[in-house]
Amino acid sequence: MLRWYVSRTLTLYLPLALFALITLLPFYWMLITSLKRDQELYSFDDPLWVKRPTLMSYARLLSTTPFVHWFKSSAIVALTSATIALLIGALAGFAIARLRFPGRYHLSQTVLLTYLVPQTLLFIPMYDIFYRLRWLDTYLSLIMSSLTFVVPFATWLLIGYFRSIPKEIEECAQIDGATKLQTLWRIVLPLSAPGLVSAGLFAFTQAWNMFIYPLVFISSPEKKTIPVGISALQMGDVFLWGQLMAAGVLASVPLVVFYTFFQRYMVEGLTAGAVKG
């Protein structure tokens, strides 16, 4: 029995705790820093604890930086592109999974492969295109550029989902005279709610997190998205760590909330690319 406990500790509890510690330390450090006063921030007696917590950093962040604007930009861009990704992805995913048309096999492979094209390869020619279209420094440029990676992913995930729905249900609907679009809207989509949730959440998360496109396409300070906005703060004064960490906490809140409620779907989205053939 003792041996069992020893081996279980070594193979399970110890690594479990270590992984949790390594994972959580940066978040804990971020949270604790955001609650400290300057004296505590730059003292050495108790770095991992805060004696007199304060929301001063948050107040300063909101009053002296355009953080609220950044939050708004991120929200507009992430919500719009997640919605469009679901629309385009559902239409295309349904067609690829269910309709027989020439080229569908190659199209499904192309979808997967475009998801792999690095953003660092596309951002310069895209900059050139947006420059000519006069889209630079607009939300439109951010939405369009985020669609280039969220749409292929949403489509790929939904193809897999639609394939898992029994065909007979749709065939019944079509015998009853429903068009393809009606079948998709009334039968297939309601049955694929979990797939839509994971595709939507994933698209939202990825658009919310995007970095190089807003860094390059946006020049007005108040149109920046959160990640780019706070990385610009980093360049300024050295003594901004409290505010920077407060910004980090606020930027993570929407994702962590979604994630707490929809963890199962997020995991499904995460593994879809690698595990579903």
Add this chain to the structure above:
Amino acid sequence: MGGTPETLALEGARVGSATRRRDAVEGWIFVLPLVALLLGFVFYPFFGAIWLSLNQKVIGAPAHWVGIRNYVELLHDPVFLRVLRNTVTYVVGAVSLKLIFGMLMALVLNQQFRLRNLFRGVYLLPWVVPTAVSALAWTWMFNDVYGIINTLLIRAGLIDWGLSWLGDYRLAMVAIIAVDVWRGMPFFGVTLLAGLQTVPTELYEAARIDGASPWVQFWRVTLPQIRHVALITTILSAVWTFGEFQIIYILTRGGPGNATHVFSTYTYEVAFSSANLSKGVAVSLFVLPFLAGAIYLLVRHMERSELA
């Protein structure tokens, strides 16, 4: 509809071909938005990148043709050669560590215990939280005076004074790889866990009856069973790690003294700090042979895992 089997079959065939034609038309209408998006904003810029790299173009001025001069210049540029080496170090180091730690994470999570979902959720946080945010938190952790890493190391008696994590050329590479591993191992952990859960338990029972130790079971049963998932995950991660920009941009900006400049950060610097778009694109296009190889492997293995 009454009729002989023959007429029924004939009618079926006619309906079939009409349906097929309608399917083809509707199919293409349904995928039209996707195809338009990919053509306009992925393929067009992709080929635009190749065209641009064969020209001389600075921001705001028209391009003119120079052939492969940008590439030739890069290959004679000592900084670019440094970038090439850095990228290889970064990708190989980060991906192999992610694979090892991700595998450990998956093996831990694959055991039976209470609160398993909670732990899996916690482990995934680095993947969910914006990378810019966690990279900033790490920058602050690596701070040479007030950073928690130096403080903890000094208290543990491992070092006498604070290390300059982001200011020393070797430590800076260690730091960015560490952050990339921290952020990327949950992806390995979760996909490999999904792979582990498909391994039939009978295989382990049979191995145990044959007296195989857990170590032998891992090498002889587990690994061969999940090798496709592991390979696909590794390729995907390698492609993403090649394109990683945020972690390096936020932690070191490629410094100190170009020690952590990789393809992505150098592309940005050449294109926008030096305002040389075409040369910047040429830097990023050096990723193409690798990308092509990765895509080839990926397609082959996905087909195989579909057959299996």
